[in-house]
Amino acid sequence: MYPLSSSDEPFRATVRDNRGIPTLLSPWEFLEDYGIVHPSGCDVCSAYMKHVADASYSPHQPAFQIAFQDRKRAREDVYNRGVSEGIRRQKEEERDLRDSIERYHLERSQTRDELLSLRAQLDSTRADCDRLQEKLRLASAPPIAVAESLPKPSPPADPVPTPPELPRLPDCRLPYNKHPSRSVFRD
DSSP: OOOOOTTSOOOOOEEOOOTTOOTTTOOEEEETTTTEEEETTOHHHHHHHHHHHHHHTOTTOHHHHHHHHHHHHHHHHHHHHHHHHHHHHHHHHHHHHHHHHHHHHHHHHHHHHHHHHHHHHHHHHHHHHHHHHHHHHHHHSOOHHHHHHSOOOOOOOOOOOOOOOOOOOOOOOOOGGGSGGGOSSOO
């Protein structure tokens, strides 16, 4: 690799998004190649980046390579511990969920048994109610033998219509003693 001079800018892949803030108020930039955020045009950061770049590409700095690998392993350890912790938490959550599901299944089973018991009790109560209603109906109705011997009720009597009035005829009856069958001189 070519050594960097102070006038050279080290691999400047910058990402600048000031979000509408004027440059004077937001002089920060992110250098993606180095993974750092630093003030734009900062000599300290440029010197650090030059130093890191020189050391990382120099085969004469094996201690730097070892330290670099140590840092890489430390980051991986942190990552792996995070992954391990995440797996542990996930297993714990799954165990809690299985316990909850088992508890809900048990509650559902108990509720189902209670429902079946209540339905059986309801059916029994309805049968008792039907039996008592039948008993009451039989007790309040007259016995069959008595009911058959009772005269059938006659239909309500319609009033006899009166005939239209006839004209009055003169009385043609003879007096009692003048009647031929009552004659005094009877033979």
